[in-house]
Amino acid sequence: MPSAAPGPVGVLGGTFNPVHLGHLRSAVEVLERLQLASLRLMPCAVPPHREAPECSAQDRAAMVDLALRDEPRLQCDRRELERSGPSYTVDSLAEIRGELGPQRSLCLILGFDALLHLDSWHRWQDLLGLAHIVVIARPGWELPQQGVIADWLKQHRSTDRASLRSAPNGCVLVEELRPLDISSTEIRALLAAGRSVRYLLPEPVLSYIEHHQLYQRVGAQSEPAEQPPGSLNGS
Ligand SMILES: Nc1ncnc2c1ncn2[C@@H]1O[C@H](COP(=O)(O)OP(=O)(O)OP(=O)(O)O)[C@@H](O)[C@H]1O
Numbered sequence: 290m291p292s293a294a295p296g297p298v299g300v301l302g303g304t305f306n307p308v309h310l311g312h313l314r315s316a317v318e319v320l321e322r323l324q325l326a327s328l329r330l331m332p333c334a335v336p337p338h339r340e341a342p343e344c345s346a347q348d349r350a351a352m353v354d355l356a357l358r359d360e361p362r363l364q365c366d367r368r369e370l371e372r373s374g375p376s377y378t379v380d381s382l383a384e385i386r387g388e389l390g391p392q393r394s395l396c397l398i399l400g401f402d403a404l405l406h407l408d409s410w411h412r413w414q415d416l417l418g419l420a421h422i423v424v425i426a427r428p429g430w431e432l433p434q435q436g437v438i439a440d441w442l443k444q445h446r447s448t449d450r451a452s453l454r455s456a457p458n459g460c461v462l463v464e465e466l467r468p469l470d471i472s473s474t475e476i477r478a479l480l481a482a483g484r485s486v487r488y489l490l491p492e493p494v495l496s497y498i499e500h501h502q503l504y505q506r507v508g509a510q511s512e513p514a515e516q517p518p519g520s521l522n523g524s
Pocket residue numbers: 301302303304305306310311312315398399400401402403425426427428469470471472473474475
């Protein structure tokens with residue numbers, strides 16, 4: 290009997306500044322719901338669309354590695370750290386497609402917020418020629434009702450999950466997962482305010498942030514320690 294074709298490969302690109310439970314829980318749920326063979330979290334090195342994060346790509350990828358330590362179905366894909374120039378998703382998908390061959394199903398996973406700006410992405414019209422796109426709901430964001438993206442959705446959206454297996458690329462699927470209202474922006478703001486982010490991200494990621502003193506409030510690290518009176522220079 291011929292063996293079943295291997296399941297689709299998923300890719301969730303992000304700045305992951307830092308990675309949090311919203312990313313991770315969505316990743317596991319989408320992996321299981323769509324029966325993906327594996328899902329790669331792909332940190333971008335040079336975001337094409339926003340200012341370079343203060344936190345280095347190496348630190349952001351190291352945190353993704355730590356977050357995925359105990360879940361072999363999720364992997365960190367570091368290819369964007371190995372390229373120079375803006376980390377265009379279309380280039381990464383073209384590389385992955387080259388590695389997987391033309392027949393294997395490949396799914397790019399995006400949150401609603403990322404979808405809204407998809408038409409500003411580099412060669413965005415080529416994305417569906419390389420992969421399917423799975424859009425995941427995110428608290429506070431709605432699908433657009435009109436405009437370029439709404440028209441594009443009408444043209445390419447499928448409601449049948451089987452279409453992810455019957456073709457290697459070309460469909461758009463929208464999935465509602467468990468809503469988790471967590472963002473990296475909020476985590477950075479909490480840390481900068483000296484507040485706790487425990488339970489918003491995995492403990493090993495929190496330990497990494499503390500150990501490397503990432504996202505601290507401005508000046509917290511650079512203030513000189515107070516000297517006990519008379520301890521220096523005899524003053
Ligand atoms: N809580 C969440 N639920 C579902 N999807 C999410 C969630 N957080 C992020 N995503 C999706 O994960 C991908 C990567 O997100 P990103 O690394 O930019 O995180 P972020 O929390 O949106 O960061 P920032 O607040 O800095 O913009 C995007 O497609 C985004 O829509």
